[in-house]
Amino acid sequence: MQIYKELDIGSAKPTREEMQGIKHYMLDFVEPNERYSVADYKKQAIACINEILAKGKTPIVIGGTGLYINSLIYGIDYLDIGFDEEYRKELEQRAEVEGLEVLYNEAKKIDLSAMEKISINDRKRIIRVLEIYKQTGKTKTEIDIKSRENELPFDYKLFIINMDREVLYERINKRVDIMIEQGLIEEVKNILKKYKKYPTAMQALGYKETKEYLDGKITKDEMIEKIKMESRRYAKRQLTWFRKNKEAFWLDNTEGAKDKIIDEILKLSA
Numbered sequence: 001m002q003i004y005k006e007l008d009i010g011s012a013k014p015t016r017e018e019m020q021g022i023k024h025y026m027l028d029f030v031e032p033n034e035r036y037s038v039a040d041y042k043k044q045a046i047a048c049i050n051e052i053l054a055k056g057k058t059p060i061v062i063g064g065t066g067l068y069i070n071s072l073i074y075g076i077d078y079l080d081i082g083f084d085e086e087y088r089k090e091l092e093q094r095a096e097v098e099g100l101e102v103l104y105n106e107a108k109k110i111d112l113s114a115m116e117k118i119s120i121n122d123r124k125r126i127i128r129v130l131e132i133y134k135q136t137g138k139t140k141t142e143i144d145i146k147s148r149e150n151e152l153p154f155d156y157k158l159f160i161i162n163m164d165r166e167v168l169y170e171r172i173n174k175r176v177d178i179m180i181e182q183g184l185i186e187e188v189k190n191i192l193k194k195y196k197k198y199p200t201a202m203q204a205l206g207y208k209e210t211k212e213y214l215d216g217k218i219t220k221d222e223m224i225e226k227i228k229m230e231s232r233r234y235a236k237r238q239l240t241w242f243r244k245n246k247e248a249f250w251l252d253n254t255e256g257a258k259d260k261i262i263d264e265i266l267k268l269s270a
Contacts, residue, residue, distance in 0.1 A: 188211060
């Protein structure tokens with residue numbers, strides 16, 4: 001979500017000071033109401049990686065979304081499937097009226113394998129599974145399997161930074177409190193005011209809950225607790241996703257372990 005302009009606080013976009021003069025790529029360049037697919041990401045990320053390699057430098061790809069990471073390291077060609085605006089509106093309306101669980105169960109009947117990795121609350125990905133099937137006649141899983149036939153494009157090492165679950169959840173809760181203090185609610189207000197068409201970026205974690213609060217559907221306290229809860233769930237899904245990767249190196253981020261982590265990365269990358 002850091003690709004989106006104006007989504008600074010809720011996406012924890014690094015500040016200029018935090019970048020410490022080091023060039024960062026693919027931040028802050030997409031309008032909040034634009035659609036940006038995994039196919040777009042892969043194409044642009046490869047261009048950035050090649051640019052960095054041409055300078056004799058080592059690209060460091062940072063992220064937590066497994067789907068996007070996999071598109072890079074496994075050379076997966078996710079089809080840039082367009083979407084039927086009318087069908088999407090129909091699904092969005094049904095989610096509101098009938099409940100998201102109804103769509104989740106429909107998607108489950110179509111593509112059980114894909115849905116096992118998708119949360120029952122993940123509106124965007126549930127709808128995407130249904131859209132892909134309607135437009136291609138194939139399941140998302142079938143398309144993913146076919147796309148994995150490409151050769152790996154890069155020599156890479158995959159590092160997962162992990163920590164004690166309780167410490168992680170405590171940090172998540174604290175981060176949400178800081179986001180609220182920094183002005184997340186105002187940030188969302190400004191985006192909604194500026195863009196007449198419902199911004200794609202408002203589906204992001206932290207933003208959709210804030211919009212619910214601004215729409216009067218939940219209280220401020222409920223909003224804060226919901227962001228914390230959904231963030232913890234997301235972190236848990238990330239860990240589950242990456243545990244399936246047998247080639248990943250797991251690094252423990254205990255108190256004061258930063259130098260040790262850097263040393264280990266350098267040693268394993270040599």
